Every structure is written in C-alpha cells, then in structure tokens.
Amino acid sequence: MRDTCQRRTCDSPVTWKQKTTMSDNALQGDSEGTEPDARFTMANERTFLAWSRTSLALVVAGLGIAQLLPPFPNVPWGRSIIATPLILLGAAVSVLSYLEWRNNQRALRHGTPLRRTQLPRVLAITISVIAVLAGAVDLYSRVTRH
Amino acid sequence: MSQGPAAPPPEPAPDLEETDPGLARERTELAWTRSSISFAALGVLILKFRPAVGVPILVFSAVVWSVGRMPRTRSGSASRRVAMVTVAITTLAVVALVLTIAGHSTPGIRL
Numbered sequence: 001m002r003d004t005c006q007r008r009t010c011d012s013p014v015t016w017k018q019k020t021t022m023s024d025n026a027l028q029g030d031s032e033g034t035e036p037d038a039r040f041t042m043a044n045e046r047t048f049l050a051w052s053r054t055s056l057a058l059v060v061a062g063l064g065i066a067q068l069l070p071p072f073p074n075v076p077w078g079r080s081i082i083a084t085p086l087i088l089l090g091a092a093v094s095v096l097s098y099l100e101w102r103n104n105q106r107a108l109r110h111g112t113p114l115r116r117t118q119l120p121r122v123l124a125i126t127i128s129v130i131a132v133l134a135g136a137v138d139l140y141s142r143v144t145r146h
Numbered sequence: 147m148s149q150g151p152a153a154p155p156p157e158p159a160p161d162l163e164e165t166d167p168g169l170a171r172e173r174t175e176l177a178w179t180r181s182s183i184s185f186a187a188l189g190v191l192i193l194k195f196r197p198a199v200g201v202p203i204l205v206f207s208a209v210v211w212s213v214g215r216m217p218r219t220r221s222g223s224a225s226r227r228v229a230m231v232t233v234a235i236t237t238l239a240v241v242a243l244v245l246t247i248a249g250h251s252t253p254g255i256r257l
Contacts, residue, residue: 038218039170045224046177052231053184059239060188066246067195083246091239098232102225 033109044104051097051119058090072141082134089126093119171218178214181231182207199241206234 072078185207193200
C-alpha cells in the first residue's frame with residue numbers, strides 16, 4: 001500500500017515523475033528551496049485538513065440553519081441572516097487555510113520561520129459576532145410574538 | 147564463544163514507530179480518513195433530500211479517502227491534494243449560499 005511503485009509510476013517512472021514535479025512547482029509557485037523533513041510536510045497537511053473540516057462544518061451548519069430549521073416567528077429573514085455569515089466564514093476559512101498551508105510549505109522549504117496564523121482570531125471573532133446575532137434574532141422573534 | 151564469525155542475530159520485526167517516529171504517516175492517513183468521513187456524513191444527509199447532490203459528495207468522499215492512502219514520496223503532489231479539498235469546500239459554500247439566498251423566493255430549489 002505504501003509502496004512507491006504503483007500502477008502508472010511503474011510504466012514510465014522518469015517521465016511521469018518529471019511531469020508531476022514540473023507542474024507541482026508551477027502550482028506551488030516555488031521551485032527553490034530544499035525538500036523538508038517529510039514529517040513537517042505531513043504535519044502541515046494535517047493542520048490544513050483540520051481547518052478544512054472546520055470550514056466544512058461551518059458551511060454545513062449554515063446550510064442546516066437555512067434549510068432545516070423552522071422559521072423564526074415574525075422574522076422571515078432570521079434564518080438567512082444567521083446562515084449567510086456562517087457559510088461565508090466557512091468559505092473564508094477554507095481559502096485561508098489553503099493559503100496558510102502554502103505559506104508554511106514555502107517557509108519549510110526555505111528554512112524560514114513560520115508566519116503567525118490569523119485563522120484562530122478570524123474564527124473566534126466571527127463566531128462570536130454570529131452568536132450575538134443569533135441571540136438577537138431569537139430574542140426579537142420572542143418579543144414580537146405577542 | 148568466539149568460533150569464527152557468529153551468525154547475525156535474527157532480524158527484529160520492523161517496528162513502525164522506529165521507521166516513522168511519531169507515526170506521522172499513520173496520523174496523516176487518519177486525518178484524511180476523518181475528512182473523508184465528514185464528507186460522507188454530509189453526502190448521506192443530503193442524499194435524503196436531494197440524491198443528485200448527495201451522490202457527487204459521496205463520490206468525493208471516496209476520492210478523499212483514497213487520496214489519503216496514496217503513497218507520498220515528495221511534498222510536490224501535496225499541493226494538488228490540498229487544492230482539491232479547498233476547491234470542493236468552496237464550491238459547496240457557493241452552492242449553499244445560493245440556496246440560502248434563493249431559498250425564500252423559489253421553494254422548489256430547497257434541499
């Protein structure tokens with residue numbers, strides 16, 4: 001399973017390898033530097049995946065609120081106003097985590113210090129704002145019901 | 147005791163922890179599995195409401211699972227794997243956004 005020789009690779013190892021290396025460098029925009037310790041690369045990848053799952057959860061939460069939650073009495077736009085920022089935050093976290101993965105990978109290749117991540121701050125502030133918003137919508141809906 | 151070269155001791159069973167300290171490979175594979183399960187859960191949920199949307203997500207979940215099992219010899223192909231996940235989630239977010247915004251005026255588009 002972990003053998004490097006798999007299907008395509010065995011037929012023409014050199015050309016295939018060259019091709020992927022070239023396009024990967026183009027995609028990464030970074031052909032210089034040295035190959036870092038594989039463990040660092042994998043740790044970077046796991047961090048990216050963890051953020052991706054977070055962003056997926058945010059998108060799904062937004063989708064669930066918009067589609068499955070019964071509407072707030074007297075607040076027809078209530079669900080949308082909570083769901084939209086959640087989905088936007090999910091998309092933002094997904095893109096930011098990709099950019100961060102790329103920056104980290106570049107830093108690893110060049111042996112420079114990793115940049116400080118802004119993601120936790122973005123996530124914490126936005127979720128707090130959305131929570132306050134959701135509380136306000138719910139309160140407004142309850143107050144105006146009678 | 148010393149009667150010529152002694153036979154080499156039997157090769158110990160390869161300890162995974164020794165060849166891969168911290169089991170980074172193992173943990174990375176598990177991280178991909180977790181991500182795949184996340185997509186699978188979403189796919190099954192949507193399958194209940196909209197099979198046409200749920201099936202592609204389930205297929206993507208299988209792709210994520212198999213990507214986690216691919217041999218990773220260089221960091222190079224990692225950028226493609228990572229970009230794939232980002233594009234998938236961003237696409238999903240765009241679809242969710244359209245559904246949320248259009249949901250009120252057109253009930254037919256709802257999940």
